[in-house]
Amino acid sequence: DIQMTQSPSSLSASVGDRVTITCRASQAISSYLAWFQQRPGKAPKSLIYAASRLQSGVPPKFSGSGSGTDFTLTIRSLQPEDFATYYCQQYNSYPYTFGQGTKLEIK
Amino acid sequence: QVQLQESGPGLVEPSETLSLTCSVSGDSINTYYWNWIRQPPGKGLEWIGSFSHSGSANYNPSLMSRVTMSVDRSKNQFSLKLTSVSAADTAVYYCARARFDDLWSTYYFDYWGRGTLVTVSS
Numbered sequence: 001d002i003q004m005t006q007s008p009s010s011l012s013a014s015v016g017d018r019v020t021i022t023c024r025a026s027q028a029i030s031s032y033l034a035w036f037q038q039r040p041g042k043a044p045k046s047l048i049y050a051a052s053r054l055q056s057g058v059p060p061k062f063s064g065s066g067s068g069t070d071f072t073l074t075i076r077s078l079q080p081e082d083f084a085t086y087y088c089q090q091y092n093s094y095p096y097t098f099g100q101g102t103k104l105e106i107k
Numbered sequence: 108q109v110q111l112q113e114s115g116p117g118l119v120e121p122s123e124t125l126s127l128t129c130s131v132s133g134d135s136i137n138t139y140y141w142n143w144i145r146q147p148p149g150k151g152l153e154w155i156g157s158f159s160h161s162g163s164a165n166y167n168p169s170l171m172s173r174v175t176m177s178v179d180r181s182k183n184q185f186s187l188k189l190t191s192v193s194a195a196d197t198a199v200y201y202c203a204r205a206r207f208d209d210l211w212s213t214y215y216f217d218y219w220g221r222g223t224l225v226t227v228s229s
Contacts, residue, residue, distance in 0.1 A: 032215075034215055044201070046215075049215035055217060056217075087152055095154055098151055
């Protein structure tokens, strides 16, 4: 199985800040990488697929980059609704696997 | 607007079979791949398996011996059966749609259901 490792596991930031979350795959996955946002008690929401392509309706304050084994999710101009847990997921090969999550908290 | 809704028993006894259904509205169940993902309380996401409208299935090897997925095109629903459950199967179960990416010739998740909590306990 491909292991997905996110860093950091938790992150404190202020409203208006810009933050970056990193996801590393245990082997190359081309650009088959997605990012999801999960607010407490809610279902995950799809943000980005193919490493950098925004899902329909997702604001451009979210951006993704990377290919191969190293990927990043950047969120600019943080708003209260952005404080949530973020997961990366590889869909290069079965079984699909997720990172352990990065909890973004208000400072 | 595409919507997915999970349904099924919230409590299952140990060693019994967990059965869930995902009802799809706003689009046909054809063309896409349909997935089940679960999340134990306070933990991360685990992909259970994927099933296409044409009957092609891929399951997580860690659960493969206990999982069966199917599609009912007449009802626009797909289902999950997990046999011989234990407390370790207690989780919120999500269904999710995967659509085809023309550029990369692969499927990626777009819509998710709200999830349903299944507790395994006697």
